[in-house]
Amino acid sequence: MQLIYGVDMGTSNIKLYNGSTKEILNEKNVIAIKNKKEVLAAGDEAFEMFQKAPDNIQVSFPVREGVIADLKNMESLFERFFVKCNKLRTVRSGRFIIAVPTDITEVEKRAFYDVIDESNVKVKEIRVVEKPIADAIGIGIDMESSRGNMIVNIGADTTEISVISGGGIVISRIVKTGGNKLDETIVNIVKKKYNIHIGLKTAEQIKFALADAMYEEGSDEEEVCNVFGRNVITGLPSERPVSSDLIYEAIKEFLVSIVDAIKALLERTPPELTADIENAGIFLTGGSTCIKNIEQLIANETGLKINTVRTPGESVIRGIAKIISDPQYKKIPYTPREKTL
Ligand SMILES: Nc1ncnc2c1ncn2[C@@H]1O[C@H](COP(=O)(O)OP(=O)(O)OP(=O)(O)O)[C@@H](O)[C@H]1O
Numbered sequence: 511m512q513l514i515y516g517v518d519m520g521t522s523n524i525k526l527y528n529g530s531t532k533e534i535l536n537e538k539n540v541i542a543i544k545n546k547k548e549v550l551a552a553g554d555e556a557f558e559m560f561q562k563a564p565d566n567i568q569v570s571f572p573v574r575e576g577v578i579a580d581l582k583n584m585e586s587l588f589e590r591f592f593v594k595c596n597k598l599r600t601v602r603s604g605r606f607i608i609a610v611p612t613d614i615t616e617v618e619k620r621a622f623y624d625v626i627d628e629s630n631v632k633v634k635e636i637r638v639v640e641k642p643i644a645d646a647i648g649i650g651i652d653m654e655s656s657r658g659n660m661i662v663n664i665g666a667d668t669t670e671i672s673v674i675s676g677g678g679i680v681i682s683r684i685v686k687t688g689g690n691k692l693d694e695t696i697v698n699i700v701k702k703k704y705n706i707h708i709g710l711k712t713a714e715q716i717k718f719a720l721a722d723a724m725y726e727e728g729s730d731e732e733e734v735c736n737v738f739g740r741n742v743i744t745g746l747p748s749e750r751p752v753s754s755d756l757i758y759e760a761i762k763e764f765l766v767s768i769v770d771a772i773k774a775l776l777e778r779t780p781p782e783l784t785a786d787i788e789n790a791g792i793f794l795t796g797g798s799t800c801i802k803n804i805e806q807l808i809a810n811e812t813g814l815k816i817n818t819v820r821t822p823g824e825s826v827i828r829g830i831a832k833i834i835s836d837p838q839y840k841k842i843p844y845t846p847r848e849k850t851l
Pocket residue numbers: 519520521522523524575576664665666667668669688689690714717718721795796797798799800801802822823824
């Protein structure tokens with residue numbers, strides 16, 4: 511049996527692929543620590559406690575803005591996840607392929623490696639794949655072809671825009687914006703307009719229900735959604751309807767920043783590749799591309815065709831799964847010894 515695993519540690523979600531069971535475990539990348547040392551919960555279970563736990567329980571996200579911000583907690587979380595993805599079967603060691611963003615420093619890349627290397631899990635080998643490459647393989651882009659393709663991965667704290675060609679990355683930029691920004695903006699706007707303080711989880715739920723990238727302000731199609739929070743003046747629990755009009759106001763700026771970042775990278779793309787991108791269109795991945803009509807907005811603003819994928823939040827890990835199972839990709843991941851990490 512092949513004990514090989516794929517890992518994508520995202521800001522919002524951790525995705526682990528088990529090469530033996532061929533299953534993907536995708537949960538919130540959150541850890542709950544009691545009294546500063548005891549790991550109480552990890553993943554979705556820890557997220558349940560987010561913004562609800564008493565003071566002696568710390569619930570945190572060890573990845574911030576796409577990079578490891580808390581190595582120790584990320585290690586503990588990974589160890590728990592490793593056990594979970596093996597369905598509690600005792601597996602002591604494994605080989606790993608990990609995804610790292612391209613447009614970060616070598617030290618930041620190294621931290622992803624260190625999480626696994628320094629954890630209690632015995633490691634036979636760790637190889638690395640750049641996220642845009644894993645994304646491209648996950649989408650099904652031909653890695654042999656010298657045609658250019660643009661991939662836009664809109665995640666939780668980062669938007670990674672990359673152009674790949676001939677199996678390599680021509681250009682890749684990370685913009686530090688994503689779904690988390692929207693949740694924060696929704697919290698702020700609900701507080702400002704209605705004097706109600708809501709939590710980030712509630713904000714995310716409103717976003718799922720009401721965010722629409724092509725919403726027309728003042729439209730008849732306005733939808734509403736009841737939110738619960740605390741009234742900042744009375745301090746009492748409060749409930750009121752929030753409309754898609756207000757949510758559009760909250761997400762407008764974010765949408766402009768994404769479109770601007772895509773346009774900026776298109777401007778910096780070599781002209782021969784621009785022609786290819788015009789033919790093939792842009793590929794959208796990452797959980798935040800689930801925002802309603804975002805593909806339509808980007809198509810209108812860039813004049814390019816947009817390709818979307820099924821379960822966009824998992825396209826990087828699906829790419830790693832393909833690398834693991836299909837020998838044609840075996841040379842793609844590199845070990846840090848061959849290339850400095
Ligand atoms: N239906 C949906 N509508 C809007 N946003 C969504 C939807 N589903 C998921 N998201 C958002 O997608 C984000 C998570 O996506 P993803 O798993 O790609 O991020 P990540 O890999 O953890 O983050 P990053 O790549 O920035 O480190 C969250 O902000 C989440 O709220």
